[in-house]
Amino acid sequence: MPEPGSKKYDRKRAKLRKEAEDSGVPDQQATKAADKTLQKDPSLRSRGPRTTRGLGPKGERPESLG
Numbered sequence: 001m002p003e004p005g006s007k008k009y010d011r012k013r014a015k016l017r018k019e020a021e022d023s024g025v026p027d028q029q030a031t032k033a034a035d036k037t038l039q040k041d042p043s044l045r046s047r048g049p050r051t052t053r054g055l056g057p058k059g060e061r062p063e064s065l066g
Contacts, residue, residue: 009038012038013034013035013038014034016030016033016034016037016038017030017031017033017034020033020034
C-alpha cells in the first residue's frame with residue numbers, strides 16, 4: 001500500500017483534494033481534509049524500516065532485532 005511521501009500516496013491525496021475543492025471546500029481546508037482522511041486509513045500507514053540498516057547502528061539496536 002502507498003506510504004506518506006510515495007507517489008501513489010500523493011496521487012490519492014491530490015484526488016481527494018480535487019474532489020473536496022469541487023464540492024466547494026476552500027483550498028487549505030481541502031488539503032487538511034485529504035491528509036486527515038489518508039492518515040486515518042490503516043492500510044496507508046508506514047510499515048517501518050524494511051531492512052536492518054534502517055534500524056540504526058548495529059551496536060544500538062535491541063538484541064531481538066540483531
